[in-house]
Amino acid sequence: MGLNDMNLKAVHYVTGEPVTICIEQGIIRSIEPIRSENSDSSELAIVAPGLVDLQINGYAGHDFNQVPYPDKMVGEVIRKLWQEGVTSCFPTVITNSVQAIQEALESIALACKHDPVADQGIAGIHLEGPFISPNDGARGAHNYDHIRPPDWELFNRWQEAAGGRIRMITLSPEWPNSAPFIAKCTENGVTVSIGHTSATPEQIGEAVEAGARMSTHLGNGAHLMMPRHPNYIWEQLAQDRLWSCVIADGFHLPDQVLKVVFKVKGTQAMLVSDAVSLSGLTAGTYTTHIGGSVVLTSEGKLHLAEDKHLLAGSAQMLLKGIEHVTNRNLAELAEAWDMASVRPSGFMKLPSASGLTPGAPADLVLFRREGSRIRLERTFKLGKQVFLREEIE
Template sequence: MDNRKRQQIQALHYRTGEPILIDIQRGVLAAITSVQLDEEAKRALPIVAPGLVDLQINGFAGIDFNDIPFTEASISKVIELLWREGVTSFCPTIITNSAEAIEQAVATIDRVCQGDPLAAQCIVGIHLEGPFISPEDGAKGAHDKAYIRPPDWELFCRWQAASGQRIRILTLSPEWPCSAEFISRCTASGVMVSIGHTAATTEQIQLAVESGARMSTHLGNGTHLTLPRHPNYMWEQLAQDQLASCLIADGFHLPDQVLKVVMKVKGPKAILVSDAVAICGLPAGTYTTHVGGEVVLTPEGRLHLAQNEQLLAGSAQLQRWGIEHLTSRGLATLADAWEMASTRPAACMDFPIKEGVEAHAPADLVLFRREAHRIIVEMTYKAGECVYQRD
């Protein structure tokens, strides 16, 4: 489809519930006008909302961005499958590994983006999660301790060059002595520094924010099993107004009370991420992974270690599931939950799609229907092109 050709979409605005007519021209929302319809005609329309923006996806449908090497074709396949889920923009996430493996992974993603303009629009950046994180058990999560190391600017620049300057988010722990200068350099180069997998003191977190850190990676996860009552790094990250908080709202990683508190404290800076692993999108069953070994995906959607069902083995659900969880539990309205997974992460990263369903915004849209709290994606548009239509 030629996205320069004029198109029109009639649907219900996700926030107001009122019918609108959207004119799409040259990949943007050229105009949005209200439409007067009777109730029967309104009920026949789908809901239209901004495309979902996921800042942390490790893999999907059996394809793992951290099982090196992976192919360019596998990345393209993930992009197509994510369109079915309403995800129009995402950051493939590379976790702690050897220097060579990280370089190979980011270079592969860059080749895909160079060869496919639409893929380059969908991959809005690479999220490098590690290896400059805490080596402590609990804080390091499933990251391999053998590859954890202090921040190294020359090494990071090597990876950034291999990525075609596509690394946009770096998760690190500011507990390392050289962290402040490193964070300042990253920030000056246009990289979002996110605090995660940390054992940092409150003073180290404060200094990280002063140096430019602006986000918390999956706050409440990748932490020690027990913390001092206060102060601790959880309280400090919540108290830092400049930090956005990324949340995994699959119903397994964080209890509702924690989600509710973070959402109240952070307001528009509370963001939904999936942190999906490769098993996300696969049927329930037992699988063997290169990180967690043997794992079990339950029919309820929970992924845990086969040897200990109390220990999670990653997230097996995308943002759509998180939106459904927040709305079904009464923690957020549909509009707010959807924005937590679309315009809010885009605003945090200053992506153009932060404008949402507004005139002159990029035509990244999802048309969907609701069955109780379930969201059924009908169509997905990327840059004005219909990239998915439900049979």
């Protein structure tokens, strides 16, 4: 066997049965049940596909939206995300000045070119803005001064700076001529997601016809008050061709909303972290370039210092979302895990979309359930162990 070739014994996250996974040259070659009468699966960890985060703004004090980036920052974030079971991610660049967006995109592209860790961990870039609603509430924390209508020439300039790595864009179809812009994105392999919007149901319908396929953190980045019906949340839920991403950290959406999204969207429901740079840090008061003075609580809630009821972003990773969804009986473990792994993988047509099957890349995690907690033990990227919890060495 090669250097990173191995046989992993673990409990399959879907079937609950003990299996042996043969990994060769970074690929899952076979998955065979362990049939020995003497085997004790209670000693084995659970194996599942690596997590895929479609929306992450930063982690552990590192911010994809503050330029210039510190040296080697991108690769450092990827390494830290491996400790959270995230084997592929989409760094998210949000509304900013034209030059700041370009510099962030260039920095990510440069990192992917020169750092194998960044190249392996980054499946694409998510551009969230600046073609979003300028209205208070809908625009969330995005800077009003930099919001603008869709501009294909400008987008192409940014795509060139990104080395073609912009794979997803969040926009609002309320702008005139949004549909032709969405169609051009779709034709050029860029997934269009609707978010931070004040669009009418008719405009959302036009966007879907033009190729929009997803809703960005549905239910957040929205007005505090809106018409009972029709409104842009109902319309996105009702559009069969739109997949829905939600932040399931227990703070951004009440359980009732999560339950409705899961029931309506079924296998088109996905989890994202939308984590900001303060995620992964200890509880305390921090000063940010977007929200000013903010408080990160020991429970993981991030709110404005002057008002604990106003969120200042997400500070929880996908593992916490899976924990919340399963602990609140909103989904079984396998389904919740799929919402954060194979579904986003398949949605973005990544090689890891097939999950735990022969021929798939060996992007895997091993974990245990300890009461209400999920305890990650090991992470593998392309068959190479990239994280091992110290106490199990």
